[in-house]
Amino acid sequence: xxxxxxPDIHITVSEGxxxxxxxxxxxGATPYLFWYVQSPGQGLQLLxxxxxxxxxxxxxxxxxxxxxRSQSSFNLRKPSVHWxxxxxxxxAVGPINSGYSTLTFGKGTMLLVSP
Amino acid sequence: xxxxxxxSRYLVKRTGEKVFLECVQDMDHENMFWxxxxxxxGLRLIYFSxxxxxxEKGDIPEGYSVSREKKERFSLILESASTNQTSMYLCASxxxxxxxxxxxxxGTRLTVT
Numbered sequence: 001x002x003x004x005x006x007p008d009i010h011i012t013v014s015e016g017x018x019x020x021x022x023x024x025x026x027x028g029a030t031p032y033l034f035w036y037v038q039s040p041g042q043g044l045q046l047l048x049x050x051x052x053x054x055x056x057x058x059x060x061x062x063x064x065x066x067x068x069r070s071q072s073s074f075n076l077r078k079p080s081v082h083w084x085x086x087x088x089x090x091x092a093v094g095p096i097n098s099g100y101s102t103l104t105f106g107k108g109t110m111l112l113v114s115p
Numbered sequence: 116x117x118x119x120x121x122x123s124r125y126l127v128k129r130t131g132e133k134v135f136l137e138c139v140q141d142m143d144h145e146n147m148f149w150x151x152x153x154x155x156x157g158l159r160l161i162y163f164s165x166x167x168x169x170x171e172k173g174d175i176p177e178g179y180s181v182s183r184e185k186k187e188r189f190s191l192i193l194e195s196a197s198t199n200q201t202s203m204y205l206c207a208s209x210x211x212x213x214x215x216x217x218x219x220x221x222g223t224r225l226t227v228t
Contacts, residue, residue: 046216090157
């Protein structure tokens with residue numbers, strides 16, 4: 001069965017500092033990988049996704065993520081964090097071409113941004 | 116831009132009440148989903164639908180049912196609400212196009228007292 005681990009429940013980063021949120025997955029083949037962000041009181045918004053091809057994926061709001069098959073990881077990065085990035089971030093994994101009913105979400109990482 | 120609208124942001128209901136959570140999407144998406152979000156547990160799939168009048172159980176369907184009479188509307192029903200169903204409920208939709216993303220509503224926070 002597929003699974004997703006986000007090892008950090010909370011992370012605090014100073015504004016302007018770089019950010020890396022970790023995501024490890026367990027899946028038998030090449031999966032679909034996603035990062036979503038949830039601002040307080042809002043639904044989830046897609047930041048970026050990996051289906052195939054270039055393992056470094058660019059997303060919205062200056063985020064990027066790198067798929068590393070050897071490490072079963074899909075870590076999210078941003079070079080300089082803004083206060084508006086404070087939110088909860090979810091990594092998700094699913095089998096290719098099987099639809100979203102089989103998508104598995106991680107438990108989330110809450111990002112706090114300090115001044 | 117795709118819009119997924121959940122009719123209520125906050126609901127407070129009593130134990131034993133029948134509760135309807137409504138979700139409407141405006142992009143003619145084939146697929147619709149109901150998730151439950153709880154702290155420390157992430158998102159868990161309750162039910163989903165790939166077509167009108169079609170429904171499939173997700174990972175935690177117990178205590179819930181759904182209705183999809185029209186393509187744009189997907190309702191989650193709690194037949195007899197219980198306190199352990201206090202949670203944030205998220206509706207989502209997607210199209211059948213390859214690599215189509217999943218679009219979420221803003222959620223309904225349900226409290227059962």
